[in-house]
Amino acid sequence: MPTGHGARFEVVNDDFRAPYVADNSRWAGFSYRRVGNSGLLLPPISLGLWYNFGDNRPFDVQREVLRYAFDHGISHFDLANNYGPPYGSAEENFGRMMAKDFRPYRNEMVISTKAGWDMWTGPYGRLGPRKYLLTSLDESLSRMNLDYVDIFYSHRFDADTPLEETIGALHTAVTSGKAMYAGISSYSAERTAEAKKIADDLGTPLIIHQPAYSMLNRWVEDGLLTTLDDRDMGAIVFTPLAQGLLTGKYLGGADGVARATDRPSIGGDTFTKENLDAVRALNDIATRRGQTLAQLALAWVLRTPTVTSAVIGASSVGQLKENLGALDNTEFTEAELAEIDAATSAAGVGGWEASSEL
Template identity: 65%
Template sequence: MVRFDSPVPGTHDPYLAAADRYRGTDYRPVGRSGLLLPPISLGLWYNFGDDRPFATQREILRCALDHGISHFDLANNYGPPYGSAEENFGRMMIKDFGPYRHEMIISSKAGWDMWPGPYGQLGGRTYLLNSLDESLRRMNLDYVDIFYSHRFDPDTPLEETIGALDTAVRSGKARFVGISSYSAERTRQAKAIADDLGTPLVIHQPSYSMVNRWIERGLTDALDDLGMGAIAFTALAQGMLTDRFTSKGRANQHGSSRPSFSSDAARDPKIIARIDALAEIAHRRGQSLAQLALVWVLRRPTVTSTLVGASSVHQLKENLQALDNLDLSDEELAEIDKYAIDETGVDMWRGVSES
């Protein structure tokens, strides 16, 4: 295991985190646990693989910590290629972040496909624990703060999946554990098993946005009952809830700003009209549509944090400016509800939680 207090050959430009990095950030509790997260966390899903210059990644990651983003969210297959986001983050741990490890919350996951064969995906004990070992190796870490079951496995007993998470904690390789994209029913079942084992299952990571509101139909109630928190992903609907997707944004780009998911929703005039209306509400508040989308997701106390991706420091700072105005009036919420409607094809993860 790498010793972060040892000199690293070839390392230049030593990093000192900003002295005021925690000023002005209100950290929020994860349910009834003692875990605290910043309202905006950085996800390393797409922009931290080997297809992006490491120097750019390093600049974004430094900026994040300098602005109080102490939580960095990864998974075994983030890249591209699979594993490369963790490897690049591991380089950051060696070059810059080692002295600050005790201040950081670092998470990883396993559940989606990672390698060939019968033990390369889903929720079996062999896969989950092997994947965690590999993730720790890639990230140059002794433990992660949160380790997730990335999706429900209908072919593996839930007792086995949660038992593997329990082993991760008891072995010292994870401090807390979580689940992602589990239904309300499966969440209650998972929590009951975890409680019997004494496992700190404290967090759920669901997709959630103004065009994908599935968690409001039972999951948030379950999390509140169970004392669990949520950290939302795809709050911007993979680009749909940004100004570049409005009619004006499309015209300025001289082409489609279609999100990365495959959906006719990206070209539906009725949906674009609703996006335009939401953008107008945002602009009256002095915010971009993306900033409003983040504020809206964070309005619920159940949602401790929301993940953002960033391809540049500028984009990250724009997202952070959402925190300058987190208040939504009843009138604004009522108006948003007129246009914030679930759209078919937006949520690629819906249904993966069901047996």
């Protein structure tokens, strides 16, 4: 896909006339959680900039969401080189906010980026070679106006590149001072164990795995969570809301399906009768708990001690505020967990289950 930018939304306040001063109470909202046995702490909810922070959304709205997030304790912002659309635009927009809003608070923030999926055309712009990963990191730092990121991920496993080379590139990123920690995403349990062994031998802090995980996508329970526990690694899960399926948006069925097909990586085949029945049953459980469906879904993934944080996307302050409300009730009874299992037994969504090995 092309990396050049198309037409932008008009930026009403691009000169940033109103200086940003962070809320003094931003650290009081919740407890931060340790990543494995490392010294790094993350908020239980992190903000991902995958789809709502490219040139497809008004910049002023993006800025409002990021400011609200930081003011309410979300100190971790998760990006990747090809987030947008178009590719690179989320990092560029974040970089504009970093330069004007967040520069005084850089030491209070955890910023991550990734490389592994396709970024530019030709043989050198994808997967896990050293040339791609390290070149991409340099470009990401430039777009974000940063000297370093806190976490740099291999975004997918590459079966055609020796794992020693891929993890060696993460090692170089850390030892060069361009990243503080290393991570991997969508690796199987077996590949995770191999990557951790290589990193340990190099002395590289490979501390975190970013897998897809939700009530409707539980592949991590088939060995990956145990592997992470055994190796003192943490998990930060993405798509905990199953690309919006685990929200109230699609409780009505057909109308929601028509809207959803505009969203990348979620197709009409996701909206099966079994999945929609599960969503309605889960919504009933959420209502009894005094939560929205989205809040139930977030609380459910965060119940697992291995899960340090859940990455959410938000297109508005209202969405972000609702998601943060999940932290008001994160305890489950055994009966509730059993009811959730029963409600989702015939349902399921695919995507990113160690997909980089396919």
